[in-house]
Amino acid sequence: LGSVLLLLALYVLQGVPLGLAGSVPLILQSRSASYTEQAFFSLVFWPFSLKLLWAPLVDAVYVRRFGRRKSWLVPTQYVLGLFMIGLSRRVDALLGDGQGRGPDVVALTATFFLFEFLAATQDIAVDGWALTMLSRENVGYASTCNSVGQTAGYFLGNVLFLALESPSFCNKYLRFQPQPRGIVTLSDFLFFWGAVFLITTTLVALLKKENKELTPTKEETKGITDTYKLLFSIIKMPAVLTFCLLILTAKVGFSAADAVTGLKLVEEGVPKEHLALLAVPMVPVQIILPLIISKYTAGPQPLNTFYKAMPFRLLFGLEFAFLVWWTPKVKHEGGFPVYYYVVVLLSYALHQVTLYSMYVAIMAFNAKVSDPLIGGTYMTLLNTVSNLGGNWPSTVALWLVDPLTVKECVGAQEQACGTAAAAELCTKAGGSCVTTLDGYYVESVVCVILGFAWWFLFGPKLKKLQDEGQSSWKCKRTN
Template sequence: MKRRPPSMAKPKDHHHAGTTSNDGNNTNGARAKITGFVSRARESVQVTMNTIQQGNNSTGFFQDDSNGNNNNNNNNNGNGNGNNKVFLSTQSSVSNTSVDPEEHSDRFNYALLIVLYTLQGIPMGLSASIPFLLQEKIQKMAAAAASLGTAASAAATGSAHAVAAAEAARASYNANAIFALCSWPFSLKLLWAPIVDAIYFKRFGRRKSWLVPVQSLAGLIMIGGANFVERQLGLTTDNASEIATMNVRGVTTFFFVLYFLMATQDVAVDGWALTMLSKKNRGRGPICNSIGQNIGYFLSFVGFLALNDVESSESIWRPLFGLPSDPSKGLVSLKGFLRFMGGFMLVTTLIVALFKREIKPESNSYNNNNGGSILAKLNSKQSGSDLGDEDAELDASEIGLKETYHRLWAVCKLPSVRWLFLILVTYRLPTSLSDNVKFLKAVELGLSKSTTALLSPTLILPLGIVVPLVASKIWHMEPLRQFIRAYEWRVTLIPLLDIFMLRLLQSGYPHNTCLFWSAVVASTAGQAIVNSLQFNAQMTFFASRVDPAIGGSYMTLLNTAANLGGTWPASFVMGLLGLLSGSKYDGASSSSFAKDPYVGLQTVFSLLGVLWIFMFAPKLKLLANLPDDAWRTHLLDGSETGSSVNAMESGEMDLSRWTAAKNEGKIE
């Protein structure tokens, strides 16, 4: 008689614990005894784990066994922990039970990941505050230039201030178009991500080998380069003859280097999260990413703008802390804030380097016993073998840099991925004014920097936490439907709210009225909601489609495309506004809101967004219904799933035909 493999074990409903066969058949009797022993051991394991996890709600934690029977009896023989190791690796019915006695240990790991992602968000928040400083500096430069030539200009045309305002607007948009280039490393990190995965010092730790030096270098640059940034922005002088000094390219280079270091840190932390967290909790790594980056961003963006604003410092912060009045400057300078955050990064890095140890990867027996065959590992995953973690990916450290880049290129050639790339790279252009220009425009029209900064923690951050939770109840397991619905609001409703808010600012409407604050809150909250809905849907879809055999690199590839989609429109729209703003002021008509290029450009972009929906919404629906095979390369499979997969990957069969054939059962 052939032995039945574990995955085909007979249902245990016919052989309850403690029963034996009375038909005289020795084979059946032996099978009944073995089955009874397995059942009792499983029950012992579950009861023991329930005892360890007392106080926690076990609903959904201890899953039913393979036959739908939840065996939570009280027959605990005291050997649950030992039996757990045996039967989790041999019985499929037990391996399906999610039992993790060390789940509580991940609480510290959650906290550590959030701190590391917080460090990543600090340079991002600081860079987000630079456009406001550029705008303020350019306005001072324009005012100084107008004052020097007011007599002659006013006598000739009577429009010196209008011309100065036009020049300031154009210079501001052009400067911000250049500065927007500093965030490109997050859109290019895929180029060096496999290197971060493959090269490291084993004794120090695979992730710490990159994390510690990268974060240390970033902290030192922030401390040592603080004076450099202030000099490049011309913030170190109040002399009218020197106020026109500003070097945007120098500031852009400084933050470009910081972004490069943080993009490298992001690769290392994302990879560390896969081994730092237990198998059961790996899916919570992106949540730590979102929380940490938001905390770091808001600490540096909101904290700096609020403390740097002169008006807020005089009316709130100095009286609060009992400090002497100084109307000439804010409570905190850019130089001081950079140094403080750089010191915080160095201290945190030192603590991680000294007190956090990496878990050494288990030796891969398939490498030794199978001649280093990568195919052996993949086959062991597909067959449910116990050769390591079946969800662990084959990364660059195991297959080499050349093979990693080869596999990434194979992913890029998949029709489904190509369509997803096109969607991710284009959908942010119609929303780029709201994303990148709205608040700059609001400050230009009279909204204070401190008010702009305080909108983030009071509205954007809470909504970023609450909205994904509510969305999961409304669009459960349908992320792309959530994505397209949020996008419809993003290109129609949000532009109307933005224009209404800016019209009130332009008209000089009192800021202490309910109508004004309703407009500001509606515009800010509306954008925060749709942004959160789309980001949450995007990340959920990515996580559900990536090939586990190349999970980390695959996820980095998709995130890179998404980052690129948000990066290039920023420089483009800033440059376009700078070009249009140069000729919009012509004497008396200069103050007309109707002639502001923002409104006309927003109208064009909204129509472009509606056109985008008609073009790509059907493709999104198609992508949502594709099976897993459409997202996998099958490069390391022992045998291909069929010639149709090869045809699709080579481009001989398009996405629609492949999907139709799959639904008709013509493709296995």
């Protein structure tokens, strides 16, 4: 039980940096960052998708006396803790003061990219340690600890933080006397978690011993170069290459809905902490859904579920665009009516059904075709490609919102609003910039069209991969 609780605690710590990074775009949006800046910041979420590139290094290089996993886990968590404490002193300046001095997005991106890189490295070490830390009868709890711990950590770093950081939320629900600031700031929050990281890591370093007899000597003798060669030989296989190319392009149709909708709602006046709090009733949905869907994906053809769910998820792209258009129409003095939040919550919940149907189907397929002789490397590669297939369309979708948006200068002669400088000139001339065509709506329609085109042209090809024999997925290894 002690090992299970420790593993859970390590996964909670891992979720906190993820949650904090997820809350920054909402803070930037409330401080009028452009969508090009949001796209740049979205690069922060890439390290978790690319961790396969340095995972073999983490597996193969270590100090034997200290322990295979602790050699990476302890230094990484110490650096994360010190990094958070150091960042807590500068983060308010990086976010801007909201009084004319905007956020320093380049510095924020560089900082949080490093932050997420460290969290991803910690993830590799914890995943590896989970297999030897738990006794053989408890090893099945590893994935439960991962999903529960990461979700809880993300909740603490995202939902809880945004609620406590919001002056309006704190004044309404937690205070008797209104104050101009929330109960915590981002710098307070970072300092607190930095201290938690340092204390936890010290305890793990001193008190937890690795199971020496369970350290897999055969596995570790596979050198770093062997692992990279193995990855390359897996990717070269025709069936795997086809699958990778299809999965890298499958999520283009969802990019506007997934990446831009939440930011648009904040832009239209929905308080960011309210959006974050909608995640609370979604937690049971996210726990129950995979259990229900796995019944349908457990058979020999899990990708049929993926194919059937895709058009429904694409249609949510149009529904979300309608939701954003409808938002300013229902806004009143005191904010938004309850029925508005009910509609948003229902939309999100139904969208989750389609999202999880596709996610669980892909995971089931990856597990089905992965060559058991190679172990985790094969499965990790397929999951990495699947994650990347969601990352790059989101970044591109955010990048294109501003160029696709058309604005006019109203109230001033011969002025334009194409750039920030031009918009400033328009304001100085007594005019104001009015959006005549929002790039988000253009993107929403184009994405749905592209998504359905993919579904018609490439969907059947993806389903056909299920008919390939097991030999098509077996890696021809040269020993």
